[in-house]
Amino acid sequence: MIAEIPMEHGLLIAAVLFCLGLLGLLVRRNLIIMLISVEIMLNAAGLAFIVAGAHWGQPDGQVMFIFILTMAAAEVAVGLAVILQFYWKHHSLDADLASTMKG
Amino acid sequence: MYDLVWLLPALPFAGFLVLTLGGPRISRGACAWIACSTVGISTAIMLAFAVGFLIHPPAEHAHTLTLWRWIPLEAVGIPFSLRLDTLSQAMASVITGVGFLIHLYSTEYMKMDPDYNRFFAYLNLFVGFMLLLVLADNFVLLLVGWEGVGLCSYLLIGFWYRDPANGRAARKAFVVTRIGDAALLIGIFLIFAELGTLHIPEVLALAPERWELGSGVALAAALLILGGAVGKSAQLPLQTWLPDAMAGPTPVSALIHAATMVTAGVYLIARTHGLFELAPPAMQTVAVIGSVTLFTAACAALVQRDIKRVLAYSTISQIGYMFLALGVGAWAGALFHFMTHAWFKALLFLAAGAVINALHHEQDLFRMGGLRKKLPLVFWTFLIGAACLAALPLVTSGFYSKEKLLWDVWISPYGGPWFWAVAMAGAFVTALYSARLVALVFFGPARTQVSARPGGRVGFVLVILAIWSLIGGGIELPHTFAHVTVFSDFVAMTIPTLVELPPGLDAQLWTLLAVASVIVVAGATLGAWLYGAGAPAREALAARTGAVHRFLMNGWEFDRLYDTILVRPYVRLAEWNRADGVDKAVFLITGLTRAAHVAIQRTQHGQLRRYAAGVATGAVIILLIMLFQ
Numbered sequence: 062m063i064a065e066i067p068m069e070h071g072l073l074i075a076a077v078l079f080c081l082g083l084l085g086l087l088v089r090r091n092l093i094i095m096l097i098s099v100e101i102m103l104n105a106a107g108l109a110f111i112v113a114g115a116h117w118g119q120p121d122g123q124v125m126f127i128f129i130l131t132m133a134a135a136e137v138a139v140g141l142a143v144i145l146q147f148y149w150k151h152h153s154l155d156a157d158l159a160s161t162m163k164g
Numbered sequence: 165m166y167d168l169v170w171l172l173p174a175l176p177f178a179g180f181l182v183l184t185l186g187g188p189r190i191s192r193g194a195c196a197w198i199a200c201s202t203v204g205i206s207t208a209i210m211l212a213f214a215v216g217f218l219i220h221p222p223a224e225h226a227h228t229l230t231l232w233r234w235i236p237l238e239a240v241g242i243p244f245s246l247r248l249d250t251l252s253q254a255m256a257s258v259i260t261g262v263g264f265l266i267h268l269y270s271t272e273y274m275k276m277d278p279d280y281n282r283f284f285a286y287l288n289l290f291v292g293f294m295l296l297l298v299l300a301d302n303f304v305l306l307l308v309g310w311e312g313v314g315l316c317s318y319l320l321i322g323f324w325y326r327d328p329a330n331g332r333a334a335r336k337a338f339v340v341t342r343i344g345d346a347a348l349l350i351g352i353f354l355i356f357a358e359l360g361t362l363h364i365p366e367v368l369a370l371a372p373e374r375w376e377l378g379s380g381v382a383l384a385a386a387l388l389i390l391g392g393a394v395g396k397s398a399q400l401p402l403q404t405w406l407p408d409a410m411a412g413p414t415p416v417s418a419l420i421h422a423a424t425m426v427t428a429g430v431y432l433i434a435r436t437h438g439l440f441e442l443a444p445p446a447m448q449t450v451a452v453i454g455s456v457t458l459f460t461a462a463c464a465a466l467v468q469r470d471i472k473r474v475l476a477y478s479t480i481s482q483i484g485y486m487f488l489a490l491g492v493g494a495w496a497g498a499l500f501h502f503m504t505h506a507w508f509k510a511l512l513f514l515a516a517g518a519v520i521n522a523l524h525h526e527q528d529l530f531r532m533g534g535l536r537k538k539l540p541l542v543f544w545t546f547l548i549g550a551a552c553l554a555a556l557p558l559v560t561s562g563f564y565s566k567e568k569l570l571w572d573v574w575i576s577p578y579g580g581p582w583f584w585a586v587a588m589a590g591a592f593v594t595a596l597y598s599a600r601l602v603a604l605v606f607f608g609p610a611r612t613q614v615s616a617r618p619g620g621r622v623g624f625v626l627v628i629l630a631i632w633s634l635i636g637g638g639i640e641l642p643h644t645f646a647h648v649t650v651f652s653d654f655v656a657m658t659i660p661t662l663v664e665l666p667p668g669l670d671a672q673l674w675t676l677l678a679v680a681s682v683i684v685v686a687g688a689t690l691g692a693w694l695y696g697a698g699a700p701a702r703e704a705l706a707a708r709t710g711a712v713h714r715f716l717m718n719g720w721e722f723d724r725l726y727d728t729i730l731v732r733p734y735v736r737l738a739e740w741n742r743a744d745g746v747d748k749a750v751f752l753i754t755g756l757t758r759a760a761h762v763a764i765q766r767t768q769h770g771q772l773r774r775y776a777a778g779v780a781t782g783a784v785i786i787l788l789i790m791l792f793q
Contacts, residue, residue, distance in 0.1 A: 087773055156772045157773070
């Protein structure tokens with residue numbers, strides 16, 4: 062029997078993961094890396110659900126994680142398609158190039 | 165039979181619709197046929213009605229036809245109803261009769277005009293509205309006709325709209341009459357508020373019960389109605405639009421600005437006579453306005469150079485006579501003069517139109533002359549018209565109507581010798597300028613070559629009008645001549661007369677007739693001498709009266725007066741107030757919106773990562789708020 066991991070630890074890991082993902086999203090300009098960062102943030106949220114579900118002994122946390130997984134898969138599919146289009150247009154993956162719609 | 169009265173205005177309206185909707189698809193011949201036949205059929209119906217009324221008048225001497233409920237209100241419904249009585253018949257017979265002749269004349273006069281169809285459409289619309297005005301039996305319907313004829317007047321004065329001066333004249337006519345219309349509208353509101361009805365016979369029946377003789381309300385109502393009448397009939401102080409209205413085509417001047425529309429004020433006062441009888445000061449005002457107008461306008465007519473402006477001032481002056489008669493309660497006298505005036509003034513305008521056409525659109529009197537031999541028909545008909553205008557004794561209808569009017573002024577309790585004297589002075593000047601007109605246009609050396617002769621239709625219309633102007637006076641004679649009072653009996657069926665004839669004044673009447681005749685003949689002779697053979701006398705007169713001449717030429721400088729005290733201060737006020745306070749408040753709102761727009765616009769920079777940072781910052785702020793709440 063593995064000793065119970067305290068909930069605070071799990072949530073701390075989730076928060077650190079989320080902040081790393083957000084940092085990656087904000088500082089990197091490569092669209093692929095940004096997409097990966099978004100995935101990290103989503104997984105951080107999923108981890109928080111799992112931790113909470115384990116703490117309360119409820120299956121809801123795992124159900125929510127499956128939902129998030131599904132949504133992340135769809136998001137990656139759409140995101141990669143958009144990135145492909147973007148690459149064909151600009152021959153680059155620099156996100157800052159996509160700023161022609163400024164007011 | 166009288167139920168057919170709705171056809172009277174409906175036919176010209178139908179003609180207007182066909183001509184407007186058909187537009188240029190309708191050929192000129194068809195257009196002339198449509199325009200003339202609609203008014204012609206109306207004339208025939210009107211004649212049948214008039215004969216019917218004379219032979220066998222209906223109960224209460226009036227027939228009311230309610231077509232439909234027009235404005236259904238809880239308290240007082242306003243029906244769309246027409247009232248045929250002897251007053252509206254006297255007006256409507258002139259409108260249709262003269263209207264028809266002028267339509268006929270226009271088919272030839274306007275034949276070179278590119279906007280032939282538009283002209284006849286407007287003319288038909290005018291006849292329809294004018295008939296609606298005189299047949300209406302409540303004030304609302306009357307106002308519809310009243311504003312309708314104002315609109316047609318505007319459209320037809322500015323008919324040749326490519327010249328900006330014509331547009332200005334049209335706007336001036338519209339705005340100046342609008343001042344009077346506003347007064348009339350307020351008067352109608354007042355009557356409605358006080359009496360609770362707008363049905364004219366009911367108003368006339370209720371007013372003496374609710375209002376005392378000489379009460380303030382009656383005076384206010386009468387004066388407000390008078391305001392409307394003064395504007396429409398171009399009396400002092402709202403007379404300035406009529407001379408400029410001569411910018412329109414000559415048949416329009418004849419129909420609208422001489423025979424019918426400008427006499428709508430006379431009709432309105434006669435129609436609401438009961439209100440004026442309750443307010444003697446208002447009656448006095450009408451008489452004073454009339455007498456001042458008739459004299460001032462006659463003097464202005466004396467010096468004009470433009471043949472149509474002479475006739476315009478003379479119209480103002482003759483309507484002044486009608487107002488004087490109304491002011492002394494001589495309803496029949498005013499309407500009789502209206503009737504003869506409509507015939508002979510239409511004749512004068514149409515003959516003047518023929519002269520203008522014959523001389524390449526020359527309107528300056530001093531460039532005419534010597535047309536007696538070249539245009540004999542026009543000469544003789546114009547001479548008849550001018551004789552009627554001058555009221556030459558015995559042979560002209562103008563004499564009989566003016567003498568009846570003057571006699572009524574003399575004996576009426578509201579009138580008196582002073583009004584009579586002013587009217588007589590006006591008659592002298594009228595004879596003078598009538599003779600001047602004839603002498604300058606038809607005698608002396610020819611100054612412009614005749615380029616066109618009037619055709620058959622123009623000649624026919626002139627002859628018919630001339631015959632009427634000569635014999636039309638026979639329906640009403642001074643009682644010392646013969647006992648013929650067809651017209652005043654006819655009018656008295658609707659409006660009971662105020663002027664009772666005291667017996668035993670035959671000698672006085674003979675004297676007045678003789679004095680008037682001598683004055684008129686003297687005026688005409690003087691005019692003929694001054695402007696006919698005695699051209700040097702005219703030059704001497706003009707030289708000696710230079711300043712006075714200019715003053716009269718500009719119509720007693722009323723335009724300059726109004727320009728100084730009304731138009732220019734208003735324009736200056738408008739310019740000064742260009743950036744006014746209300747605008748500033750409005751502009752503040754737009755300015756703030758604009759500034760906010762610029763500020764917020766900065767945040768839309770298109771940088772994806774900074775958007776993400778914004779979202780993250782927002783989320784952090786919301787979380788912090790939730791945490792520390």
